[in-house]
Amino acid sequence: MTELIQHDVIIIGSGLAGLRAAIAAAAYGKDNISIGVFSKVQVMRSHSVSAEGGTAAVLFEDEGDNIESHIYDTIKGSDFLADQDVAERLVKTIPHEVYQLDHWGMPWSRRDDGRIGQRKFGGYSFPRATYAQDKVGFYEMQTLYDTCQKYDNIDFYNEWYCTSILRENNLFRGLTAIEMKNGNFVKIKSPAGIICTGGAGRIYSFSTYAYSSTPDGIDMAYRAGLAMKDMEFVQFHPTGILPSGILITEGARGEGGYLINNQNERFMKKYAPEKFELAPRDVVSRSMIREIQDGKGFKHESGYDCLKLDLTHLGDEQIKERLAGIREIGIKFSGIDVIEAPIEIRPVCHYMMGGIHTDIDGKTELGGLWAAGEGACNSVHGANRLGANSTSECIVWGRITGEQAAQFALEKKGSTIDISNNQVLSEEKRIYDGIFRGKGEVNPYEVGKKLTDTMDDKAYVFRTEENLISGLKTIRELKALTWKHVDDKSKEYNTNFTNVMEIDAMLRTAEVVLMGAINRKESRGAHARLDYANRDDINYLKHTLAYYSSEDEPKLVWHPVTFTRYAPVERKY
Numbered sequence: 001m002t003e004l005i006q007h008d009v010i011i012i013g014s015g016l017a018g019l020r021a022a023i024a025a026a027a028y029g030k031d032n033i034s035i036g037v038f039s040k041v042q043v044m045r046s047h048s049v050s051a052e053g054g055t056a057a058v059l060f061e062d063e064g065d066n067i068e069s070h071i072y073d074t075i076k077g078s079d080f081l082a083d084q085d086v087a088e089r090l091v092k093t094i095p096h097e098v099y100q101l102d103h104w105g106m107p108w109s110r111r112d113d114g115r116i117g118q119r120k121f122g123g124y125s126f127p128r129a130t131y132a133q134d135k136v137g138f139y140e141m142q143t144l145y146d147t148c149q150k151y152d153n154i155d156f157y158n159e160w161y162c163t164s165i166l167r168e169n170n171l172f173r174g175l176t177a178i179e180m181k182n183g184n185f186v187k188i189k190s191p192a193g194i195i196c197t198g199g200a201g202r203i204y205s206f207s208t209y210a211y212s213s214t215p216d217g218i219d220m221a222y223r224a225g226l227a228m229k230d231m232e233f234v235q236f237h238p239t240g241i242l243p244s245g246i247l248i249t250e251g252a253r254g255e256g257g258y259l260i261n262n263q264n265e266r267f268m269k270k271y272a273p274e275k276f277e278l279a280p281r282d283v284v285s286r287s288m289i290r291e292i293q294d295g296k297g298f299k300h301e302s303g304y305d306c307l308k309l310d311l312t313h314l315g316d317e318q319i320k321e322r323l324a325g326i327r328e329i330g331i332k333f334s335g336i337d338v339i340e341a342p343i344e345i346r347p348v349c350h351y352m353m354g355g356i357h358t359d360i361d362g363k364t365e366l367g368g369l370w371a372a373g374e375g376a377c378n379s380v381h382g383a384n385r386l387g388a389n390s391t392s393e394c395i396v397w398g399r400i401t402g403e404q405a406a407q408f409a410l411e412k413k414g415s416t417i418d419i420s421n422n423q424v425l426s427e428e429k430r431i432y433d434g435i436f437r438g439k440g441e442v443n444p445y446e447v448g449k450k451l452t453d454t455m456d457d458k459a460y461v462f463r464t465e466e467n468l469i470s471g472l473k474t475i476r477e478l479k480a481l482t483w484k485h486v487d488d489k490s491k492e493y494n495t496n497f498t499n500v501m502e503i504d505a506m507l508r509t510a511e512v513v514l515m516g517a518i519n520r521k522e523s524r525g526a527h528a529r530l531d532y533a534n535r536d537d538i539n540y541l542k543h544t545l546a547y548y549s550s551e552d553e554p555k556l557v558w559h560p561v562t563f564t565r566y567a568p569v570e571r572k573y
Contacts, residue, residue, distance in 0.1 A: 002424055006189045006417075007155070008033035008409040009402075010175065012162050012217055013196035014041070015048035016137065016391060017373030019144035020398025021194050021405070026151035028406035032413070035406075036188070038157045038177060040212065040498070043145050047198055047210040048394065051137025052249035052325065054129025055395070056388035057094040059116060065126040067091055072566060074389060077123040077280045078382025079525035079535065080568035081230070081543070081561060086360050086380045088564065094392040097399065098130050106143040108132050109322070119322075120254040121387045123280035123573070127254075129388040134249050134325040137391060160186075161498050162216065164427040165193075165224040165369070166419050172368035173419045175220075176427045180498065183491030185432075187424055191412040192368050192405040195221060195356060196398065199374040200231075202502075203510045204349035205452035208240055208247040217375045219505035221356045222512075226365050227545040229377040229559065231354035231509070232516030235385055235526045236461050238284040239309050240348025241334050243302040248309060248345060250387040252326055252338075253277040255318060258310045259288070260342065261296035267307075272573040279573040282384040282526045285347040289461045300344050308342035315339075347461050351390060353381045353526065354516075357545055357559075362401040368408055370401035379543060379561070383525025435500055438484035447483045448503040451475065455510055463517055464530050472514040479507050512546045512554050519556055520544065537568050 009025045011018050014037050025035050039046065058065045070091040075082050102108060102116065109117035109131050121129040132139040148154050159180040166174040166187070174189040197217025201209035222228055238259070239248040253259070259277050261267050271287035272279035279287075288307055291297060297305040311319060311326075319327055319339050330338045355377035362370040362378060370376075373394040380393055458471030484504070488496035522536035523529045543559040 003184055003186045004189065005036065005186060007036035008190065008413070009035045009192045009194070009405045010188055010190040011035065011037045011194045011196060012175065013046070013198060013373070013375070014039035014043045014156070015046035015196060015198055015373060016140055016144065016394035017398040018046070018194070018196035019043070019141065019148060020395050021196060021372060021402035022154050023144065023147055023151070024399040024402025025406040026154050028403045029153065029410060031153060033153065033406055033409050035154045036157060036190070037154060038160045038162055038175070038188070040159060040161045040180070040216070042158045043156060044141060045212070046141065047213045049138045049141050050208070050210065050247065051140070051391050052134045052247060053251035053254065054119060054121060054131040054136055054388040055094070055098060055140070055391040056121065056124070056128050056386065057098045057130050057392060058091065058128055059095055059098065059118060059130065065128055069125050070128060073124050074380070074386055075382070075566050076571060077384055077386040079384055079571060080541070080566070081379070081382030081524060083360070083379035083562035084564040084566060085562050086378050089360060090380050090389070090392060090396055093396045097395045101140060101143055104143050104147045106132065107139055119251055120278055121250055122253070122275070122278045122284065123386040129251065129254060131251060134251050134323050140391065140395070161501070162220065163431055163501070165220050165366070166423050167224060167366060168418055168420060170367055172366050173417055176424060180493055183494060185428055187419070189417045189419060191415070191417060192409040193370070194401045194405050195369070195371040195375055196373045197375045199352035199355065200506070200509045201349050201352060203452060203506050203513065204455045205449070206240065206245045206456055207349040208237060208245055209349070214502040215505050215509040216502065218356055219508055221364065221371070222508065222548045224366065225548065227357035227547050228512050229354055229357035229379070229545055230516070230543050231352065231512045231546060232520050232544060233353035233383050233526050234349060234459070234513065235281055235351035235353060236285040236347040237281055237350035238288055238347055239345040240350070241330065242300045242304055242306055242344050242346055244333050245348045246329055246333055247348070247350065248326055248329070248343065250281070252309060252311060252323055255322055256314055259284070260308050260310050261291050262298055263296060267291050267296070275573040280384055280386060282528070283573060285461050286528055288347055298344060304346060306344045306346040309345045310342040311338045312341065351385055353377070353383065353385055361404055362397045363404070370405055372397040372401045383527060431501060435484050435504065436486050436497055438486070440482040440485035442481045442483040444483045444485070444500045444503055447478050447481060448506065451478055451503070451506055451510060455513070459514060459517060462528050462530050465518065468514055468518045472511065472518065475507060475510050475514060479511070515554055515556060516544045516546060541568065
């Protein structure tokens with residue numbers, strides 16, 4: 001018999017969004033509701049700890065910054081695909097959250113006058129990336145996790161792999177999950193849930209994402225009938241080190257770092273004469289690839305073409321005080337001390353603007369279910385995210401969804417949660433008969449490697465119809481192979497089993513990314529088509545929604561963009 005766990009609110013994922021949601025739900029519900037946080041990793045292993053550069057917020061209006069400027073920078077940076085009411089919600093809410101973190105013990109870096117430190121970031125008209133050295137995600141995570149310990153109504157379930165959403169009559173009813181330490185298949189009942197499982201960046205080989213950052217939560221929602229939104233928009237961060245892809249924070253350029261080609265030129269002056277290296281990430285990444293294509297790149301020992309990031313002119317003191325983590329990463333993973341020499345870098349998969357379709361409050365199309373953080377798409381980032389707005393998004397909508405889920409759970413308190421046993425049995429059959437006991441002959445890890453290499457090759461910074469269609473053909477061929485099987489038959493901590501389930505989710509997600517990219521015949525933000533080089537507001541100023549079909553290819557439909565007061569204009573930096 002399947003084990004049963006029950007909570008009033010369940011949160012899937014324990015990164016920034018998940019922890020902030022847990023605190024908000026616990027505080028709102030006080031002792032009247034219980035919250036369960038389910039994560040496939042230990043809390044401080046969530047990928048949010050890898051965030052480096054900052055959290056964007058308007059803190060010093062007395063010094064010239066203002067809310068309206070941050071709103072417009074976000075909308076312009078999105079190439080006008082952001083829902084403008086959502087951008088406004090982000091910008092108006094995050095200053096309070098920054099000070100709330102401060103009150104909870106967040107060790108923000110400080111200016112000489114004692115005020116919270118902020119640095120320059122790409123695409124902004126004012127230095128508003130609120131930072132803590134170059135480890136902002138780690139410190140925010142630790143602060144939120146410590147704060148969670150104050151609430152007795154939050155229970156953590158670390159190393160649980162959630163596999164499916166349970167629903168009845170268009171209402172969320174719970175989850176199925178595997179407790180990884182013993183392999184038990186468990187049913188989790190709840191009237192309210194929040195998906196905070198992060199993005200899908202591991203569908204690329206060259207990626208800043210942790211290996212655990214696979215699209216499990218997004219895929220759960222997709223298979224449950226909910227839409228993926230704007231999945232074609234994949235952000236490539238300009239500075240991933242070779243060969244690992246580990247991130248060098250945008251804060252390195254915010255502190256004054258230069259991008260240089262093999263002629264020792266700061267080439268960004270050609271492409272963004274006002275912002276140089278601090279243009280938005282989509283602009284910088286495309287400019288870098290053009291420099292490489294023009295023969296002005298370097299050849300890394302791995303064989304990859306690259307450019308260099310030069311921090312040497314910043315000096316020992318500034319690097320050690322503000323970029324200590326970056327220096328350590330350079331030494332450990334590239335053998336380069338950035339104090340002494342430029343470091344080789346190349347655009348790397350870093351963020352998914354798309355995710356589970358939600359409204360401005362983070363509500364999904366399923367009653368009682370919300371989504372927050374990178375795994376959600378409330379359309380705040382549109383076609384391109386500005387750096388430091390991601391941690392802001394996680395914290396803001398973590399709080400919003402946590403409060404809303406708690407309110408919903410209190411309203412449903414005492415009501416019976418009905419779950420069809422057929423759903424549980426169907427999911428058990430899918431993962432155990434279809435995957436665990438599968439008879440596949442093809443190595444699943446080879447399939448996974450082929451998948452990620454295909455995405456690197458066919459859906460990178462610049463895209464064409466030919467490459468995208470070729471990539472989609474390969475992904476579908478991989479899906480059709482007999483690869484679903486698990487060689488390790490143990491129950492305890494069977495990572496072979498979870499890895500194969502992750503690949504299963506990655507294939508479906510990659511298919512949606514490619515189909516959305518084929519369908520959007522324009523260039524906008526992070527989606528750059530060589531065969532449709534211009535932005536097309538007449539035909540494509542709208543969001544992509546993708547719905548799952550068990551038999552055919554995903555169904556794509558269009559969804560309107562919300563405008564308030566800013567009309568699209570040409571982006572110039």
